[in-house]
Amino acid sequence: MTWHPLNLVVMAEEGQTILEVCEENRIPLEHHCGGNCACSSCRVIVHEGMGALSPIEEDELNQLDDLEDGIENARLGCQARVYGDTQVGSPTTPQSFATGDHEGTGRQLPVK
Template sequence: MPEILFLPENKKVTVKEGVSILDAATKNGIHLEHNCGGVCACATCHVIVTEGFGNLSPMEEDEEDQIEEAEGLTLKSRLACQAKVLGDLVVTIPFCSKGGHEH
């Protein structure tokens, strides 16, 4: 079964193939914003796949449209609610600066 390492928490979880990154995070106690409830209507669950990008389901048109709203967008960005896990990954949950900086 695929493993996901979530950064910066540095927490590794094992998941069933085909689950979304968001489901993997929430079922394992990893905080990942998802204001729309995981229906691809916002971009708060934006993550950066630092390793294993090819081990994800292809990006659908809805995700392509919505991810453009994500803060700190990169070429390895995905919406956690839409990206289905097909193999091992390293996922970085970016710091969202909208709420101010934590010290």
């Protein structure tokens, strides 16, 4: 599995969820409901290899439909199981944060 935008390639055991792969490899992926398909915080975007993931089931589809944000190729990390090469990423990780190419917008204050 390749994690974008870092282009980090990690090994996944066949049948592991994307969330499990992320946890094993210390890739930050939110999951407020503990991976129980009760929220959509672990949503990922599938860049390539949608066919290498388990078929989407009704509970997951309902969670994604409730978002109504127009993001295509989305899956829930807690539900999508990996069965081959796939490329995924979080829709909430800005490219600048992932690459370290960002600057603060605050101001300097004297320390007393």
